[in-house]
Amino acid sequence: MKNPILLGVNIDHVATVRNARGTDYPDPVQAAFIAEQNGADGITVHLREDRRHITDRDVEILARTIQTRMNLEMAVTDEMLSIAEKTKPAYVCLVPEKREELTTEGGLDVKGQESKIKEACERMAEAGIQVSLFIDTDEEQIDAAARTGAPLIELHTGHYADATTEHEREVELVKIQRAVSHAVGQGIQVNAGHGLQYHNVQPIAAIKEIVELNIGHAIIGRAVFSGLDQAVSEMKKLMVEARQWPYLV
Ligand SMILES: CC(=O)[C@@H](O)[C@H](O)COP(=O)(O)O
Numbered sequence: 024m025k026n027p028i029l030l031g032v033n034i035d036h037v038a039t040v041r042n043a044r045g046t047d048y049p050d051p052v053q054a055a056f057i058a059e060q061n062g063a064d065g066i067t068v069h070l071r072e073d074r075r076h077i078t079d080r081d082v083e084i085l086a087r088t089i090q091t092r093m094n095l096e097m098a099v100t101d102e103m104l105s106i107a108e109k110t111k112p113a114y115v116c117l118v119p120e121k122r123e124e125l126t127t128e129g130g131l132d133v134k135g136q137e138s139k140i141k142e143a144c145e146r147m148a149e150a151g152i153q154v155s156l157f158i159d160t161d162e163e164q165i166d167a168a169a170r171t172g173a174p175l176i177e178l179h180t181g182h183y184a185d186a187t188t189e190h191e192r193e194v195e196l197v198k199i200q201r202a203v204s205h206a207v208g209q210g211i212q213v214n215a216g217h218g219l220q221y222h223n224v225q226p227i228a229a230i231k232e233i234v235e236l237n238i239g240h241a242i243i244g245r246a247v248f249s250g251l252d253q254a255v256s257e258m259k260k261l262m263v264e265a266r267q268w269p270y271l272v
């Protein structure tokens with residue numbers, strides 16, 4: 024395919040199930056292996072400060088066993104930057120984090136903490152790690168991301184996913200399309216993710232400049248019923264199919 028769309032499978036919630044009982048299973052390491060065998064182009068894990076799902080042990084083992092590439096999502100803290108330096112994932116995705124949140128609620132405020140994020144990007148670049156910034160579809164945030172030197176952004180698709188009417192969803196889709204063009208115009212690679220599932224992924228996958236989608240909760244949820252192999256390959260199939268659609272803007 025000339026313009027492929029890549030799938031990063033987020034395996035956080037395999038660890039959520041494991042940690043609910045303090046057992047050794049299900050193991051995210053096994054999940055990564057199955058996901059890779061069934062079309063995942065990368066594996067994403069979010070090492071939260073409260074370690075509610077993925078743990079340091081998971082990151083250490085995954086760093087040695089992932090065959091594709093690891094995308095380590097993390098808050099911009101010294102502790103997390105040091106873990107990244109030690110484990111050397113291919114990518115880190117810097118995200119905002121609140122301990123009490125159920126999941127990530129919004130994009131990183133790059134504009135409001137530009138020098139801190141620029142320093143983090145430089146520190147990661149020195150360690151040979153590519154940085155992605157998880158941000159909203161806001162042109163000022165995209166411009167700030169460009170100034171930090173981050174080669175990638177991941178656009179937050181949560182508002183699109185949470186839309187309750189067709190009109191609202193269309194409005195959010197247009198915001199994503201415009202943000203993609205704006206970022207690509209500045210030479211930034213654009214990924215996207217959050218809240219994507221089997222029924223809403225295709226219009227996003229059809230945006231031809233988006234390189235990769237990171238999807239987790241919906242895939243792991245479906246895997247409970249269909250198995251992880253099918254859950255991953257079905258998602259990839261929908262994405263690849265949508266990539267053949269005519270461009271939407
Ligand atoms: C940054 C992002 O959009 C998601 O990866 C999110 O952080 C997932 O975190 P949870 O798996 O804890 O919901």
Ligand SMILES: NCC(=O)COP(=O)(O)O
Pocket residue numbers: 033067177215216217218219237238239240241
């Ligand atoms: N960055 C988004 C991600 O990794 C997965 O988010 P979700 O599909 O679990 O909402």
